[in-house]
Amino acid sequence: MIEAVRLKKHYGRTIAVDDLSFTVCPGRVTGFLGPNGAGKSTTMRMILGLDRPNGGDVLIDGQHYASLKHPLRKVGALLDAKWVHPNRSAHSHLKWLARSNGLPTSRIGDVLEMVGLTAVAGKRAGGFSLGMSQRLGVAGALLGDPEILLFDEPVNGLDPEGILWIRQLMHRLADEGRTVFVSSHLLSEMSQTAQDLIVIGRGKLIAQTTTEQFIHDATEDRVRVRSPQADRLRELLAARATVIEDAVDHALVVHGLSAAEIGEMAAEQGVVLHELSPQRGSLEEAFMQLTSEAVDYHAHS
Amino acid sequence: MTLLAVERIKLFSTRSPWWCAALALVITTGIAALIAANTSAEFPLTVGLTQAFYSFGMYVVLVMAALAVTTEYRFGTIKATFLAVPNRVSALVAKTAVVAVMAGLIGEAVAFGQWGISKLIKPNADIAINSAVEWRNVAGVGLVFLVGSILALAVGILVRHTAAAVSILLVWALIVEQLIGIIPKIGEKIQRWMPFVNGNHFLTAGGPELQPDPIKYPFGAWGSLGYFAAVSVGLLIVALVVAKRRDA
Numbered sequence: 001m002i003e004a005v006r007l008k009k010h011y012g013r014t015i016a017v018d019d020l021s022f023t024v025c026p027g028r029v030t031g032f033l034g035p036n037g038a039g040k041s042t043t044m045r046m047i048l049g050l051d052r053p054n055g056g057d058v059l060i061d062g063q064h065y066a067s068l069k070h071p072l073r074k075v076g077a078l079l080d081a082k083w084v085h086p087n088r089s090a091h092s093h094l095k096w097l098a099r100s101n102g103l104p105t106s107r108i109g110d111v112l113e114m115v116g117l118t119a120v121a122g123k124r125a126g127g128f129s130l131g132m133s134q135r136l137g138v139a140g141a142l143l144g145d146p147e148i149l150l151f152d153e154p155v156n157g158l159d160p161e162g163i164l165w166i167r168q169l170m171h172r173l174a175d176e177g178r179t180v181f182v183s184s185h186l187l188s189e190m191s192q193t194a195q196d197l198i199v200i201g202r203g204k205l206i207a208q209t210t211t212e213q214f215i216h217d218a219t220e221d222r223v224r225v226r227s228p229q230a231d232r233l234r235e236l237l238a239a240r241a242t243v244i245e246d247a248v249d250h251a252l253v254v255h256g257l258s259a260a261e262i263g264e265m266a267a268e269q270g271v272v273l274h275e276l277s278p279q280r281g282s283l284e285e286a287f288m289q290l291t292s293e294a295v296d297y298h299a300h301s
Numbered sequence: 302m303t304l305l306a307v308e309r310i311k312l313f314s315t316r317s318p319w320w321c322a323a324l325a326l327v328i329t330t331g332i333a334a335l336i337a338a339n340t341s342a343e344f345p346l347t348v349g350l351t352q353a354f355y356s357f358g359m360y361v362v363l364v365m366a367a368l369a370v371t372t373e374y375r376f377g378t379i380k381a382t383f384l385a386v387p388n389r390v391s392a393l394v395a396k397t398a399v400v401a402v403m404a405g406l407i408g409e410a411v412a413f414g415q416w417g418i419s420k421l422i423k424p425n426a427d428i429a430i431n432s433a434v435e436w437r438n439v440a441g442v443g444l445v446f447l448v449g450s451i452l453a454l455a456v457g458i459l460v461r462h463t464a465a466a467v468s469i470l471l472v473w474a475l476i477v478e479q480l481i482g483i484i485p486k487i488g489e490k491i492q493r494w495m496p497f498v499n500g501n502h503f504l505t506a507g508g509p510e511l512q513p514d515p516i517k518y519p520f521g522a523w524g525s526l527g528y529f530a531a532v533s534v535g536l537l538i539v540a541l542v543v544a545k546r547r548d549a
Contacts, residue, residue, distance in 0.1 A: 049387050050380055050549040066387040077384060083377035085315055092314035100307045100385040140381070 001026055001061055002047060002148065002181060008055035009042050009203075016042040018203040019056070024181045024196075026147070029174045031194030031211065032183035033287070039203035040183040041079065044152050047181075048077055060148060072101040076141030077150040081133040086126025090117055090136050093125055094143060101144055111139040131162045138169065148179040155189060167193050187287040191215060218287065223259045225266075226251045226275035233271050237262065251275065304386060304395035311378075312369060312399055321365035322407045325358035326414055332357060333415035337422040346426040348435045349508045351419040355442045356501070358411040359449055360471060362404045366450035367466040369400045370457035383549045390541050397454050397537060401447045408446030412439045434507040437522060444526060445500040449474075452496065452533035458540035473497075482516070493518055496532040499525040 002024040009017040017039040024030045034040050045051040047058050049065035060068070060075060068074050084093050094108045112118045115135040120128070125136060134154065141149055151170070155163045170193055174180045184190050190197060190211065197214050199206040207214060226249070227233045234252060237243045241256035254262060259278040266273050312318055332354040340346040370393075373379035386392040416439055419428060430436055457466045474497045482492040492498055493516050505514075506522035520528055 045548070048384055050383060052546070052548060068387065071387055072385055079380070080377055083381045085311075085372065085376050085378050087315045087317075088311075089314065092310065096307050096310040096314070097381070097385055099303065099310060100382075102303065 001179060002058065003062075004043070004047070004056070004058040006056035007043065007046060007053050007058055009039070009046060009051060009053055016203050017046070017053075020200065020203065020205055021056075022198045022205060022208050024179055024198070026179040027174060027177050028195045029170050029180045029182060029193055030196040030198060031190035032181060032198050032200070033187060033190050033194075034183075034185065034200040034206075036185050038185075038200050040185075040200065041152055042203075043200075044077070044079060044150055044181075044183065047150065048075070048079070070101040070144065072097065072103070072144035072146065074144070074146055075148045075150065076144060076146040077152075078134075078137040078141045078154060079150070079152045081130065081137040084125040084133065084136060087124055089122050090125055090128075090139075091121040093136065094139060097140055097143055103144055107143055107145075111142045114142060115139045130157050131159060134158060134162065134166070138166075146178070149173055149181065151180075151182040153183055153185070155184070163189075187215075187284055221255075221258070222279045223254045223257065223262055224251050224275060224277045224279055225254060225262055225273060227266070227271055227273050229271050232269075233266065233273075236265055236269055236271070253279075304391055305399060307386070308392075308396045308399040311396075312403065315372075317368055317372070318365060318403060321361050321368075322403075322410070325361040325365075325407055325411055328361065329354060329358040329411045330414040330418045334418045334422055337419035337426075340423060340426065346419060346423050346428055347509060348416070348428050348430060349438055349505065351416045351428060352412060352438055352442060352504065355408075355411060355415065355445075355504070356474075356497075358407070359446055360474065362407055362446050363449055363453040363470045363474065364467050365407075366400050366404055366453035367457040367470055368463060370396065370454055371461060371463040371466050374461040375463060380549050389545050389549075393458060393541055393544060397451060400454055401450050404450030405443040405447035408443035409440065411446070412442035437506075438504050438508055441504050441526075445504060445529070448500060448526070448530045448533050449497065451530075451537055455533065455536040455540040458537075458544050489516060492516055494528075496529050500529040503529065 004020055004022050007017055007020040020039070020043060032040050032043070042051060046053050047060070047065065065071060065075065090112065091108060094111065095105065098105060098107055109118070112121050115138050117132065117135055117139060120132065125133065128136065141151070154166050158166065170180050170182060174195075182193060194211050196209070197211050198208045199214065224246075225233065230250060230252065234243055234245075237252065237254055237257065241254050244253045245251075246253055259276055263273070263276055333351055336350060336353065337346055340350070370379075373382065382392055383389055416428065416430070419426070430439055453466075453470055456469055460466045460469065478492070478495040478497050481495065482488045484491070498516065499518070499520070502516075502518050503522050503526035506518070506525065518525060
């Protein structure tokens with residue numbers, strides 16, 4: 001279990017993480033979702049004792065990461081697949097990691113087998129493709145057979161096969177009862193991977209909930225209606241729902257009523273409709289809406 | 302012990318220490334061979350003369366030592382190290398120990414390589430290592446390399462970037478320490494406290510001077526080495542405190 005309490009981190013005047021509290025439970029894949037620059041990597045580095053919080057605290061099973069005796073046996077992390085010396089072989093890389101935490105050398109072969117790198121164990125890591133580097137990173141994370149796993153944007157830049165592999169791996173790890181904490185800036189990816197979600201934007205917690213609940217809440221149904229008697233229709237609808245006018249074609253976008261209900265209301269009042277189309281909100285749109293105030297870098301058009 | 306083994310695996314699973322060792326040896330023995338071949342009755346070969354250009358090897362070893370830590374920052378492996386060993390001070394002390402021993406061994410190889418090739422070229426020259434001064438002059442080179450590598454590692458930990466660390470070290474050792482004596486009056490007073498100048502004094506004190514040395518050293522031979530070591534270890538402690546406090 002990972003517990004963050006009122007975690008804070010700033011770099012100079014830039015606030016990276018602001019009063020962030022959350023809990024990550026064992027036996028589930030917990031997604032850590034937020035736009036780029038929201039503070040996900042910073043938070044993960046603080047969990048792992050690489051960065052020092054300016055306030056608050058984060059504990060792993062009640063302990064600071066730095067006070068774990070053999071940290072790799074407790075927590076496996078893949079923050080950046082490129083954290084390997086390019087002239088060192090995959091085997092040598094895992095060898096020093098294993099040695100540092102008193103793990104048997106036989107474990108190296110096991111994890112290389114698990115990630116499918118046995119054939120290139122003696123090759124220099126600098127020649128690896130991104131997908132292979134990612135697999136080596138996963139091998140390093142699994143080396144100590146840890147109960148807790150952290151992955152920072154593990155599918156970034158991977159091909160579809162690699163993405164599928166990572167997804168299945170995370171599910172398998174969670175099914176084995178481990179705590180899996182994985183960050184991403186893509187809700188669509190998280191919806192296929194994570195059971196729980198911790199959503200942040202600009203370093204602040206936006207939501208901590210199950211993925212199912214988050215998607216249900218986020219993708220509220222809307223109905224688009226166009227009518228030559230738009231003003232009259234708007235009056236009718238506004239009494240029972242939220243109505244927004246589309247700035248481009250002056251269609252009304254209605255939240256909170258079904259298409260059937262709107263159609264019946266219009267018929268009763270004799271309002272002519274030119275369009276009545278139910279629209280399912282997309283995940284990404286919903287996510288954008290939720291975090292739009294919490295994005296640092298907008299493209300100004 | 303575990304951490305020493307870890308750092309040993311890390312150091313020797315890349316090629317740069319081997320290249321640096323080979324380069325240090327080739328440069329120094331090459332120059333020693335040139336010197337020995339050009340000695341004569343008027344300009345005789347001495348033990349001190351065989352070691353005259355040990356510092357060329359030392360600069361290479363300083364670079365190797367700085368690289369041992371700056372490449373870890375460059376490639377992010379320092380973060381992997383701190384994840385595996387959250388006690389940063391222990392991890393960096395172990396690294397320093399391994400690199401310093403390696404530097405010391407290269408230093409001995411350089412020293413006896415220079416002496417050996419000189420003996421090979423001028424078998425009749427009297428360069429037998431007899432006195433304590435001569436032993437210090439030759440075998441002491443390893444100690445100077447060892448201490449210098451600690452200083453280089455400290456600089457590497459502090460500045461983290463290869464180019465910056467190497468520039469600082471080479472500009473310091475090659476230019477600042479050598480040229481500061483030119484400043485009138487106070488130049489010499491500052492120069493006598495310079496770490497590498499003292500390292501050199503440890504090697505050459507009491508031997509025949511190749512050229513007149515205007516510096517009035519504050520210590521004797523071993524005192525100079527102690528001072529050099531104190532400066533290097535002092536800087537390392539500062540570097541360790543900084544590394545412990547800042548974000549990895």
